[in-house]
Amino acid sequence: MKFFIDTANLAQIKEAHDLGVLDGVTTNPSLMAKEGITGEANVINHYKAICDIVDGDVSAEVIATDYENIIKEGEALAALDSKIVVKVPMIKDGIKAIRYFSNKGIKTNCTLVFSSGQALLAAKAGATYVSPFIGRLDDISVDGLGLIEEIRLIYDNYDFPTQILAASVRHTAHLLGCAEIGADVMTGPLSVILALLKHPLTDSGLAQFLADHAKAAGK
Ligand code: E4P
DSSP, X not given: OEEEEEOOOHHHHHHHHHHTOXXXXXXXXXXHHHTTOOSHHHHHHHHHHHHHHOSSEEEEEOOOOSHHHHHHHHHHHHTXXXXXXXXXXXXXXXXXXXXXXXXXXXXXXXXXXXXXXXXXXXXXXXXXXXXXXXXXXXXXXOOHHHHHHHHXXXXXXXXXXXXXXXXXOOSHHHHHHHHHHTOSEEEEOHHHHHHTTOOHHXXXXXXXXXXXXXXXXXX
């Protein structure tokens, strides 16, 4: 399972990268705004800075919602770095654009996916990744992990190469549920990745080992 970090914060991206477990980054316009990144030149420079840190794919989302401008914006983003994946919303013009990018060999991430029908369409259009937002579904009392299961089944039935990128991951139960189901990728905040480290028996066990060592050494 690949681990992507869902942020535009360079320090957090670097921390996850330095941990040695990071496979890529996803961003979105809200995450860019949260870091105060505005204006075309700053946005472009920020994507370049992210690409300089990570070794894997970096999703950069288009703002345009009509076919011609999605293509224009997506091609410009893809030209920045071979790591860039053009993130396109699940709308009619977005699906057309994903087909165009796919034919051109440009990687895509179909975002804002909330149903298996949408995921099937994204795969048919040739998306590299599909992003079902499991946390936002849970927020409205719909089973987010259930959607990952449905998509896994459909993609496996037909050997679709589109990778399931479980998004809007909020906690370790989401992450582990995705791992059990077989999502190809999960994207979440750094805190979710770091939370995997934690177990009270690890903490108490380590404290005991260190105390016993100090005692034996006569400290
Ligand atoms: C996916 O690529 C999105 O950036 C993201 O996972 C959305 O998560 P949120 O629901 O926590 O905003």
